[in-house]
Amino acid sequence: MKDKKKVRINKYLFLSVFSICVGIFIWWLVTDGLGIFRSNALPSPVKVAESFVKKWYETKPDGATLLQHLGASLQVALGGYVIGAVVGIPLGIFMAWNDKVDMCVRPVFDLVRTIPGIAWTSVMVTLVGIGFMSKALVIFISAMVAMVINSYSGIKQTKTVHLWVGQTFGASNWELLTKVAIPSALPMIFTGLDVALGSAWTTLVAAELLASTKGLGFMIQQARGIFRLDIVIVGMIVIAVTGAILSSVIQFIGRKLIKGGRS
Amino acid sequence: MGEKQKRVFFGAIGIFVFLCIWYVATALTALGTVMPDPITVFTGFFTAFVEPIGTHSMTMHILISLRRMLVPYIAGGVLGVLVGILMGWYRVADAILMPYIQMIRPIPPIAWIPLSIVWFGFSEGSKYFLIFLACFFTIALTTYNGVHSVDETLVRAARMLGAKDNQLFTSIVLPTTVPYIFSGLQVALGSAWATIVAAEMIRSSEGVGWLIISGQETGDMTQIMVGIVAIALTGLLITSIMRGVESKLCAWTVRGK
Numbered sequence: 386m387k388d389k390k391k392v393r394i395n396k397y398l399f400l401s402v403f404s405i406c407v408g409i410f411i412w413w414l415v416t417d418g419l420g421i422f423r424s425n426a427l428p429s430p431v432k433v434a435e436s437f438v439k440k441w442y443e444t445k446p447d448g449a450t451l452l453q454h455l456g457a458s459l460q461v462a463l464g465g466y467v468i469g470a471v472v473g474i475p476l477g478i479f480m481a482w483n484d485k486v487d488m489c490v491r492p493v494f495d496l497v498r499t500i501p502g503i504a505w506t507s508v509m510v511t512l513v514g515i516g517f518m519s520k521a522l523v524i525f526i527s528a529m530v531a532m533v534i535n536s537y538s539g540i541k542q543t544k545t546v547h548l549w550v551g552q553t554f555g556a557s558n559w560e561l562l563t564k565v566a567i568p569s570a571l572p573m574i575f576t577g578l579d580v581a582l583g584s585a586w587t588t589l590v591a592a593e594l595l596a597s598t599k600g601l602g603f604m605i606q607q608a609r610g611i612f613r614l615d616i617v618i619v620g621m622i623v624i625a626v627t628g629a630i631l632s633s634v635i636q637f638i639g640r641k642l643i644k645g646g647r648s
Numbered sequence: 649m650g651e652k653q654k655r656v657f658f659g660a661i662g663i664f665v666f667l668c669i670w671y672v673a674t675a676l677t678a679l680g681t682v683m684p685d686p687i688t689v690f691t692g693f694f695t696a697f698v699e700p701i702g703t704h705s706m707t708m709h710i711l712i713s714l715r716r717m718l719v720p721y722i723a724g725g726v727l728g729v730l731v732g733i734l735m736g737w738y739r740v741a742d743a744i745l746m747p748y749i750q751m752i753r754p755i756p757p758i759a760w761i762p763l764s765i766v767w768f769g770f771s772e773g774s775k776y777f778l779i780f781l782a783c784f785f786t787i788a789l790t791t792y793n794g795v796h797s798v799d800e801t802l803v804r805a806a807r808m809l810g811a812k813d814n815q816l817f818t819s820i821v822l823p824t825t826v827p828y829i830f831s832g833l834q835v836a837l838g839s840a841w842a843t844i845v846a847a848e849m850i851r852s853s854e855g856v857g858w859l860i861i862s863g864q865e866t867g868d869m870t871q872i873m874v875g876i877v878a879i880a881l882t883g884l885l886i887t888s889i890m891r892g893v894e895s896k897l898c899a900w901t902v903r904g905k
Binding site: 397398400401404405408425426485488489490491492493495496497499500501502503504505506507508510511512586587590591594595602605606608609612614617618620621622624625626628629 | 654655658659660661662663665666682683739740742743744745746747748751754755756757758759760761762763765766767841842845846849850857860861863864867869872873875876879880881883884887
């Protein structure tokens, strides 16, 4: 019985691998194989793989290697993200814990959160100019909003029974917050860290497309201008993989830190 | 004061305080030299409805952006739901399509902008393509998760009582999946709105994103802020409409909570 199940799973795994291979083969066929698409409309998988390897040590055509672009992007994204988290988590907790503050700040916050982070780019560029600061500020805003929303709802979801138990045993307001509410909000806070990271990374790419002189977004925008679509696709792959790695790192830390399940 | 009046009262105070801080900050500090005060911004916003910015009035800018967003949103939604159900229900479809979805989904829709420009030019097509990408994967995956969350015992019970596949689908799978579909639609709506703003900022000659970027190009901070206000209010409007539709159509899950 168990063996049968294993065979079936292997069959589906085989099907997935086969599906990917067919996909890549079709991609190759319409580009290099039959030449339906020229490389300035859709580069072949071979060319993309070649550029991917070359871009690690070659600075052409945009003046920096892949590693330098990646480093520049990570620096900005993580800088803005960390400050966003440091400000956002306490702010969300504070908003959720204090009823009056909640009622005053909530409507303002609900308005601000509907503004996509990227829309702030123009404001920041006008205020501080193109560079590290404007991008970091834009990312700070978009990461902070996600952090506030999640830590806020984490605290709000604290079970009232747990709070009552705490009160019965004579816990002060501060103890209720730090010993009951915050620990039970931790899973949500980590969801927030993950969501915020995703939105920080996306916003960064957008900001780099718009106003930048280095970074992955800048690289793909430059490559697009000279129809080097192989580099564009390499950039997209690096953006996707980096985003996925960052998100799994956060999830890994979350799993290590949070003891006990939800519910 | 009832709970609701209290909420409105404190909410009004909050917004008022926010506007006051904004006003004072621009009136008294150096920020005022680059940043317009709230009164200028809101008058600018309302006069834009009668006096056109660029070639269109504010109503047209908002409608153009909304049309750009809604057409591919609906297409992506319909296709996403179909593909999601297909993958959720048939293991073969799952095995074939899932690797592609898992590979393409981590790419932010915005990162497709350079490619979409090359493939579709600066036409509406490139924007439709981006929004479609932004919606399709999210909705397909949430629908897929919805189909997978169907209670196995219910399916077996129905099978035992002689339900056919289509009965099984309409009376068990669909009702379980609909709330998931709606949460997917909700998330996709937000990311579609953010994507269209970004796409318009990078390439377009009208729409709310263009308002911001042309403000930046001419150094007109008021126009940037007017654009941001338009984006915030329209975003708020569409998400509340969506939430209203959801609470009407998924009344049973809301009540069930």
